[in-house]
Amino acid sequence: MTILDKIIANKTKEVETRKMQVPISLLEKSSFFAKATNSLKTSLLNPASTGIISEFKRKSPSKGIINANVTVEEVTAGYVKAGASCLSVLTDSDFFGGSDEDFLKARRTNPGIPMLRKDFMIDEYQIIEAKSLGADVILLIAANLTPQRIQELGRLVKELGMETLLEVHDEEELNRSLCSYIDVVGVNNRNLKNFAEQNVNASLELADKIPSGIIKISESCISQPETIKLLKSVGYKGFLIGETFMKTADPGQALKEFIQDL
């Protein structure tokens, strides 16, 4: 069993429990259903954008605890002040130490910036739940979804006015998963089956395989401003970074310093 298999088995149970606890009709009462979303695409296409999608991540299966001493409000506000183009907030609690409460706190603190709900999406229920939390962008991970499920979930994301970030790790996942509901493609440099990689080779290899009209993001294992320059030179517009900032005492300050060297 890979780590991803374990996460998905756990997530399947979690979603079934939630469905019994909170009916969709209750989720739909959230005021976020009446609010317009902030577009990630628009943000990344803005020439003044840093392209940095900064992530709030307390722990991970590969690194264990990354930072247990900061609050989601201070970190996300610091990211926005430093010039992040989008925020990513983990809501998976068992493997990543996140929660829906974290997401809501970040949302209320930063109403005007695109926010990605970072979780393992397998069910329509979670998409509606994401909308109820004020999410703008949904992550669909090709490694754990069939092409048909990507289409079905992507369609619902669009119906609810949000955008879909499709995450792939290799060319096979990319080719089978692309469909008309995908707004942005993210190449995860880390293989979620073993969490082994420490480099951005996956992004470099896939750069010219992603159709040119689609906005490209490089995800994970980015720790140097020079890497951003390299990724930009092969066409990437977005850069999803968690640990590099989260492992410091002041992640917002770390982003600020990182941006100065871009």
Ligand SMILES: O=P(O)(O)OC[C@@H](O)[C@@H](O)c1c[nH]c2ccccc12
């Ligand atoms: O902390 P890093 O190496 O900068 O990575 C951030 C982000 O890309 C990573 O957390 C991530 C990418 N795809 C995921 C899917 C699920 C959970 C987490 C992730």
